Amino acid sequence: MEPSKPKARLDAEFSDLYRAHLRDVYSYSYYRVGNHHDAEDLTEQTFLQAYRHFERAQRESDGRPLRPWLIRIAHNLAANYYRDRARRPQTPIEDASILSATHDTETLVEGRDELRRILDGVAELPDDRREALIMRFALGMDNREIARAMGRTDGATKVLLHRATKQLEEIVRKREETPR
C-alpha cells in the first residue's frame, strides 16, 4: 500500500484541484439547480466533501484526472438536495437573469429565443440525459470523463449523449412549431 502523503502536500494539491475546477463545479451546479443561491450551496458542499475524501480519491484515481470524481460528488449532493427538499429541478430559463448572466449581449441579440427554447428543452429532458448534456457542453467533458462521472461505460455514455441530443432537437422543433 502506498504511504500517505504529507498533509501540507495534500492540501496544496487540493488547492490546485479547487482552483482548476471551481468554475466547472459551479457551472454544473447552476445548470442542475437553476439558481445562484442553491448553486453556491451545492458548490460549497461539493468541495467540502471532496476535501474530506481527497486522499483516498487520489490513491484510487491512479493518476487519472479528478474532475469526473468532483462532478460525481456534486451529482450525488444534488440528488440528495432534491430528495430532502422534495423539489424538482427548476427550469433554468425561468430565472430572467440567467441568459443575461451567462451570455454576452451580441449572442443574446442574435438568438435569444432560440437559446431560450434550448434551455427550456434541456430542463424537460430526463435527469441522466440532461446531466450528460451539461457535462458535455457546459463543462466540455469528453465521453470518457462523462462515463466516469456517471458510472457508465464509454459506449453507454456515447449512446446516452446521442439520444439526449436527438430528444432535445425534437423538443426544440416542437416548440418552434407551437407558438406560445
Place this chain on the structure above:
Amino acid sequence: MTSEAADFELLLRRALAPVDPPADLSERLETTLASLTELAADELEAWELGAMRDPRNWARPAAAAVVGTTAGAALVLVRARRRNQRRSRGGFDVLALAERTVRDVAEEARRLFDDSQRPR
C-alpha cells in the same frame, strides 16, 4: 455528423455556456478551506493524552479526532453560520442568536459524528 447536427451542437454549446462563480463564493470557500486545515491541525496538536483523564477535556480533542483530515469542523461552522445569516435577515437578538449558534454547532457535530461512525 451532418451539418444540421453540427449546427445544433453549436447552439447547445452557446446555450449551456460555462457560468463564472460569484467572486464572494470563491473568497468564502478559500477562507473556509484554509481555516479548516488549520483548525484540524491545531486541535490535533493540542491533544495531550494526560488531559484525557479529565472528562471535561474530552469534547475538543474528540471533535478534532472526528475532523482529522476531514472537512467536518468547517462543515459545522459553515452550516451554522449560514443558518444564522438566514435568521438574521428577519431580526436580531444577540443572546438568542448565541444560544441558537451553540445549539446548531452541537447538532451539526452530532450529525457528522454519526456519519463518521457509519460503516463505509
